[in-house]
Structures are given as structure tokens and as C-alpha cells.
Amino acid sequence: MLGAYCTFLFARWSARELVLRRYPKLQSLAARVQGRKGWWSVVLIRQIPVAGLYNDILLGISAIGHRDFWIGTGLGFLPQGIAATLVGAGMVQTDFVALGRYLAVAAAVLLVLTLAWNRLVAQAGKQHAA
Template sequence: MSQPHVNEPDPAATPAADDAAPLMEAGMREEAARSVGKERRMIALLVVIVAGVMVLAHFTPLAAWLEDAQQWKQALRQYGVWSHLGFILVSALVVMVGAPRLSVCGAAGVLFGSAQGFIVSLIGSTLGSYLAFLGVRYGFRRDISSALERRPWLERMLRHPSVLTVFWVRQLMLPGIVLNALLGLSSIRHRTFLLGTLLGYMPLNLAASLIGSAIAKDSLEHSLGQLMAALAVINLAAWLVWRKVRGQQSA
């Protein structure tokens, strides 16, 4: 009588694999903390540059440029909600093909101000990332899967992604199109992708929108105030990430 076949245990389901998951998550959080630190330095540099330009613009013939920016904003307001929808569509398309999200946020701030610019840039960049996600999941999955197979550690990390995982991934200093492709190959649910992306985009989108809005202000005091607000936002985000990583290390 033949012996019944006994299935070999799946290495991915062993306790060792389970123990490795928190280590991978901790490593991702540490990498995210380093990336947020780089973003903070980048925002600080932008603030210094924009502040210098605004000071020159208010005390030199460059002031005429500020008047042109105000005219652009007035012209957009004539189109009402259609200008917002048009910007969301354009920003979604450029983010989908891999354009830097920071430029989209800055442009939104210039055209719509800090509050409205933050909202339209957040919607547009999230929608663009989702379109790229759908393209990978339903169109180019096989091409990118071969590249992912050469990085098994990343594949394991994305095997069961959560909203928090997506949030941390969005803090990494990697091109958005790469992250969208990797998430598109995972088993992530659509709502998890959208919510994690929306939350993960908030800090940098808000800071960049404030900087963009500062460029188009006709008051130097308002411009400098928004630049300081941008610094406050990115420093608060960096502090929260650092505190989370520090808490995990001491636990």
C-alpha cells in the first residue's frame, strides 16, 4: 500500500518568515524616515530660493511678474469648477506617466492658492497614481513581474500590503511610477491603495502647495508666512516619522 503524500511546509508560512515580516516593516519605516529627512532638506532649500525671489520681486522691476500671476489666477476663476476639474485631469495624466509630483503641487499652489491647490493636487496625484496602478495590474503585469522576481524581499513585503504599508511606501524617495508599478503587482485592494496613497501624499503635497501659493502672492508678508507654514508642515511630518521609528527601535 502506498504511503499518503505529505505536503512539504511552505517556507513563507513558517515562523521564521513570520518573524521576518516585522523586521522588513521596521526597515521600511527607517528608509521612509531617511527619505522624509531628504524631503525636509529639499523643501527648506525651495523655501530659501522662493523667499529670495519674492524679496527681489517686491523691490525690483520683477514686481510686474507678480501682477501677471494675479491676472492668471483671475482668469482661471472665471471658469469656476471647470478650471479645477481640468487641472485635476491634466495633473492625473502627468503623474500617471511619471512626472514629479512636486511640480504638480507647486503649480496648483500658484494657480489656485494653498488650500484649493492642496486639494486639487492631492486628488490629481492620487488619481494619476491609481491610473498607473490599474495599467500595471491589468496591462503590463508580466513585464514588471520579471523585475520583481529578482527582488524577493520586496515581493514578500508587498504580499499582504495594508493602508499603513502603502503610507510608508509613499514616503520613500523613489519615483512614483515605480511604486505604482510595484503596488500594482501586489494583491492589494483598490480601496487600500487609494486610502494609503491619499494619506501618504498629504505632507509633501501640502508643503509644495504652500510654496507654490507663496510665489503668486502680491504681499511679501503673506508669501513669507506661507513659506514658514510649508517648513512647519514638512518638519512636523519628519518629526512624527522619526518618533514612530524611534518608538519601534526602543520597543
């Protein structure tokens, strides 16, 4: 998270206005991001299957606040972080049964988090449409 925040700060303080003037498409994208709930936008952007560097730069040129960046990044990193931790812990096991348990728990956690995420997104879509 610290690396993501440093990239966010670099994008925010380096040449934000120059980048937005030079690439008008980024300006419209950044405007859409800032128009939504701050931390929720960060969580949604964290789920996009793009390298985190680009997400951090996009968030840095947007008007997302620092608090919203930290909250959204923490929540956005959870699904992949939990599953990756469980898979990594399972890989160092010498017993195949223990490895299977870790991988099964990782798959179950990822499934539950994915279902919960889909439900949250669906509810947010319904609220936004209403």
C-alpha cells in the same frame, strides 16, 4: 491620485505574472510588501524618494488591495502635498511679508509632519520587534 491609481491598475492588469516571472527580485520585494499591513505599506512606500511611477508599478504587481492603495496613497501624499500647496500659494503673493508667512507655515507644517512621521515609524518598529 487618479493618475497613480491608473498606473496601479495598468500594472495590476497588464502583465503582472509575466513581470514577476521575468524579474524574480521584484517578486520577493512584492511579497514583502504584501506581508505587511496593506495601507501602512503604501504610506511607507510613498515616502521613498523615488518617482511615483515606480512606486505605483511595484504596488500594482503586489497583492495590495484597492482600498489599501487609496487609503495609503491619500495619507502618503499629504506631507508633500501640504508643503507644496503652501509654497505655491506663497509664490503668487506680491507682498514679501505674505510670501514669508506662507513659506514659514509650509516649513512648520513640514517639520511637524516629519516629526510625527518619525514617531509613527519608531512606534511601528518597536511593535514589530516585540
